[in-house]
Amino acid sequence: MNKKDYKRLVDRYIKKPNYMHNIKVAFISGGLLGSICEIMYKLLIYLTPLSKVEASSLITFLMILITSFFTSIGIFDKFITKYRSGLIIPTTGFAHSVSSSLVDSKKEGLITGLGSNMFILAGSVVLYSTIAAFFLVIVKVIILCLV
Amino acid sequence: MSIIYSFLFAGIICMIAEIILNFTKLTPGHVTSLFSVMGAVLSFLGIYKFFINKCNMGATVLISNFGNSLYESAFNGYLKSGIFGIFKGMFTNSSFVLSLTIILSFIFACFFKSKD
Numbered sequence: 001m002n003k004k005d006y007k008r009l010v011d012r013y014i015k016k017p018n019y020m021h022n023i024k025v026a027f028i029s030g031g032l033l034g035s036i037c038e039i040m041y042k043l044l045i046y047l048t049p050l051s052k053v054e055a056s057s058l059i060t061f062l063m064i065l066i067t068s069f070f071t072s073i074g075i076f077d078k079f080i081t082k083y084r085s086g087l088i089i090p091t092t093g094f095a096h097s098v099s100s101s102l103v104d105s106k107k108e109g110l111i112t113g114l115g116s117n118m119f120i121l122a123g124s125v126v127l128y129s130t131i132a133a134f135f136l137v138i139v140k141v142i143i144l145c146l147v
Numbered sequence: 148m149s150i151i152y153s154f155l156f157a158g159i160i161c162m163i164a165e166i167i168l169n170f171t172k173l174t175p176g177h178v179t180s181l182f183s184v185m186g187a188v189l190s191f192l193g194i195y196k197f198f199i200n201k202c203n204m205g206a207t208v209l210i211s212n213f214g215n216s217l218y219e220s221a222f223n224g225y226l227k228s229g230i231f232g233i234f235k236g237m238f239t240n241s242s243f244v245l246s247l248t249i250i251l252s253f254i255f256a257c258f259f260k261s262k263d
Contacts, residue, residue, distance in 0.1 A: 017169065019169050019170075022165055022169055023162055023165050023166060023169070025165075026161045026162055026164065026165035027158040027159070027161060027162040027165075028158065029161070030157045030158045030160065030161025030162070031153075031154040031155065031157050031158025031161070032154070033157060033208065034153040034154055034156065034157025034158070034202070034204065034205035034208055034209075035150050035151075035153050035154040035157070035205065037153070037204040037205065037208045038149055038150045038153040038154075038202065038203065038204040038205050039150055040204075041203060041204040042149075042150070052203075056203070056204060056207055057243060059204060059208075060207075060208070060243065060244060060247070061247060063208070064244070064247050064248055064251055065251055068248070068251045068252040068255050069255055071252075071255075072252070072255035072256055072258070072259035073259060074259075084165055084168070085161045085162075085164040085165040085168060085175075085178075086161045086165075088164065088175050088178070088179065089160055089161050089164045089178070089179065089182060089209055089210055090157070090161075090208045090209055090210065091208055091209075091210065091212075091244060093175070093179060093210060094179070094210060094213070094244070094248065095248050095251075095252065097176075097179075098248050098249065098252045099248075099251075099252035099255065099256065102252050102253065102256040103255075103256050103259060103260070106256055106260065114253070114256065118249070121176055122248075124176050124179075124180045125176075125179050125180050125183050125210065125213065126245075127180075128180045128183065128184050129180070129183035129184055129186070129187055129213055129214040129217055130217060130237065132183075132184040132187040132188065132214060132218075133187045133214060133217035133218040133221050133237065134221065134233065134237070136187055136188065136190075136191040136218055137218060137221045137222050137225060137233055138233075139191070140191065140222060141225060141230070
């Protein structure tokens, strides 16, 4: 059997993912997460004497708390496979990547396991957004100096 | 009204991410980095502030707000204390998320073990 036939045979048995369904689920779950946060924010501002900054910090705190708790128990991976990008793109995805790499690398010891594997997934987000922000600020400063 | 706006904004951003994930070979790591860089670019163009005014939590809860807050606080640092203020003030707004994530996930990782 040559390679082409083999590939055809493999393709026949691989399940094709349902793209439209995935996209719909991601839209609805991401939107629901955003609107739930917005509703909580409005309620906190109307019902409690918290300021706007405190209210949004409190909601972010709750989100990260819930995410890292569920990730360390082991439930959050199921949520991610179910709701996909709706949970990867919000702050929950960031907390999940840090927390899951921490829990997975716990066996290898404190320094070589926990410490060095902490930002193994989230490091790219921190690195590239820092670099992008730095160069964009430099561009902005140059524009300000020229004008 | 801002509830509907935040539903639409967060939903559309997640939908774009899902389309990228489905039709290309990029991993979630690529997509989150891409979106945080996009946040910095949108903030540079002055668009992200408009979204935050329209749908406050719907825009702040996304990962693109990370790039936005890095850019904003770096620029504010420049305005406050010159060219070295960029490095001084870069993480002022986003240090909340970073330190909270590190501390909470470390505490939970101490208590729980992975099942595999």
